Amino acid sequence: MAPRFFCGLMGPQGATQSLDAAGIDRAMVRIAHEIHEKNPGRLADLVLIGIPKRGDTLARRIAAVLARDHAVVAPVGVLDITMYRDDIGSRASLPKPSDLPGSIDGKTIVLVDDVLYTGRSVRAAMDALIDFGRPKAIQLAVLVDRGHRELPIRADYVGKNIPTAPGANVKVELKEDDGAEQVLVEEGNG
């Protein structure tokens, strides 16, 4: 096996914290605010759909802020995109159940993911979503946009833009999933 696949693990790591717990919290508040701003008259049909594993956690947090700050009750769903990926087997590829809150026909969907990178996950998510019904609109919210898009995809709501080197690794940790609460950028040396 070529060792270069593992040099990121083997080399000394320079991991920089790009967002702390307060920063993530502020991002959630701002995204909720922007969703509220951007969708006047459609708030009743708003559905937040997270892409596991951390996107669904973020979707639930945004929904909570929408309810708290804007009195908007947006149902939250989980969308598994494993069967829609174009890279089966190359990473954790076990399908998990999707859980959508009822029909998505005519709804305004905000897809929520942790990191926007190549855009392939979002492409898969849109394909998956369309197999479930015909939403009125699909918007995209991400905690981090790290650049290096490979598809013509752009986020509607971004918590933080973090320009990164192609070899770098952006690690989002949320207390529900990981115990810790931060965004780290690990510089790759590949």
Next chain:
Amino acid sequence: MTSRDGRTTAPGSLLIRGGRVIDPATGTDGVMDVLLSDGKVAKTGPGLDAGGGTIIEAKGLVVAPGFVDVHVHLREPGEEGKETIATGTRAAAMGGVTTVVAMPNTVPPIDTPAMIAYVLSRAAQDGVVRVRPAGCISHERKGEVMADLAGLKEAGAVAFSDDGNSVMNALLARRAMINTRILNVPYVEHAEDASLVDAGVMHEGRVSLRLGLAGRSPLAEDLIVARDLLLAEATGAHLHVAHVSSRRSLEMIREAKARGVPVTCEATPHHLVLTDEAVGEFDTSAKVLPPLRSEEHRLALIAAVKDGTVDVIASDHAPHGPLEKEVEFAQAASGMVGLETMLPLALEVLVRSGAMDLPGLVRLLSSAPARLFHLAGGTLAAGSPADVTVFDPELAWTVDPRAFSSKGRNTPFAGRKVRGRAVDVIVGGRIVVRDGGLV
């Protein structure tokens, strides 16, 4: 001069010097020289003079009578794609075998004097070791009408067998035995009751059950052995049971021998070394008849070799091509090549295991089969044919079917690390294998 088996003898002399000479027929076992002259063994003893002839240094090696394999399928005529007399006898030479008894289940089968003559003439042309053909017991090997046994013997048959099948008709078996007794030629039975084996393709037991393959019960062998022992006892014929594999059959043979029934039998290296577990996940190279059996039967076979119930070791060399073997297990042909692996496997399972000593094994490979089948050779006594196998009992090598001289690659021993190999092989005073390679 040309002898009956088609070998010409070499003029001049050959001295095999300083090896451990083992000749069970004369009770010889010691470091000495063997002098061959004009196709015969001239003398055995220490410090012999080469007399200007060729010298083979055998220091550290064993010098034995050339091996006699009484169960070999050369496939010629009719199935030359699997083996020919040329390739089969070269495989024999590489295995240290200087005389093969060629089984008659060729296409067409060797059931007439003319067919015997044909095989002998082909052997004289292409063979590098002595070929002694067996003739069929029945016409066309169909088990119905008896073949011309006297004519077959006259032409050169040294045994009679419908090998591949049992003679299922008891009347035919009985009459054939009466005749083979008169002719003083062994009656060789492939003992498996065809009606009982039904569609079985491997030993009936835990492994066949696991693989969902139809089993062949050892009872099929036992039934024919029991019948034949009764017939041999009644007729006085020399019954030779080929490739015995069943514990119960061995018990019956042991008991019959004790009563003086004229029965002998052979064991193959594969039945001594392997069990039905070798079939693994449907490995057709481990498909053979009678089938590889369970450990219980294998241990019984080793014990029977040890106590003398088994008289000879024979390879049942049965080459097949990919067409016959690279198919579904049930459809695959039965049999495996064995000439080139017989010596190391026998050394492993019988000598290094402590079951017997080296002279004991040499006897089972040379003097015993020669005596039972009334063949010249099998001894280094002065005046005997100059058939000698010089082997290194410790030489380590890995079985690689691609390197076989046989056309057959069908062996379950591929990749096995073994010890023991023929180094120099002499047939009628001619060197056919030198330093482990064909001359």
Next chain:
Amino acid sequence: MTTVDSLSAKDLLGIEPLSRDEIQLILDTARTLSDVAKHPIKKVPALRGRTMVNLFYEASTRTRTSFELAAVRLSADVVNINVQASSVVKGETLLDTARTLEAMTVDFIVMRHGSSGAPHMLARNLKASVINAGDGQHEHPTQALLDLYTVREKLGSIEGKTITLIGDIQHSRVARSDLIAFTKMGAKVRFCGPPTLLSADFGALGAEVHHDLKSALTGADVVYVLRLQFERHRMGLMPSVKAYTQQYAITSERVKWAKPGALVMHPGPMNRGVEIAPEVADGPTSVIVDQVANGIAVRMAVLYLLEAGRTKRAAAGGVS
């Protein structure tokens, strides 16, 4: 977190080569994939561009259709090779057939064959993944997987349960695969049938061997009835079909010998009134119809996980 996330082997030739974790993985994945049937669009693109061949040397509409639906729901292309109509009957060897398929760059070959070990031979000679859909009297792994799935769905777990299979065990590939599958997952397997159709050697393979139906059913959580082949009588393996029925048919009276609520299963097709009474086959604890439905999800999982394993091996630089 499961310890495995794909199948390690190229092929699915039997239950025997699968680890307990791999079986668990297949069942869990099947559970998730069963949702696809509930989507408005009953398919996902996971195996788009892949080709699966159904190579059936024995007719079995049920199994063939189940594999076909599984492949279609994963967006694979399916080719059914009608063996009677193809060259395989005209003396073409299995290996020839295999090489022809290889040349067509097929990804999955689902094979049903009357000869035990036939898929193994094919698998050794092909880069494609071979899935055994029943070989002779050897194995029928996807049947055993769907049986495990059904029991787990209905009883909550497999571990500690007692499964009794009744009938012609000797000639049944379903019995062999179920024996290995259920014992691997911690259940106890009992076999019941007349001695001619149930060798005592099965004890050495891990089954409890019974010839008396009542003792075999007492305490059983699952009553699994096998199909009876009438030709067994002609072969002298049972005195008569009637005698078999009198002793071993599962009737509504006899099913009470098992635990209350015990599941009734059958791999199909059934001989109603022979090995199983109609009122049992259609009874409240019969899950025979569920078995059929679950078969699709389980086969989807197998296809998907074989593909995941293959992609993973290719990425690791191994030869697939």
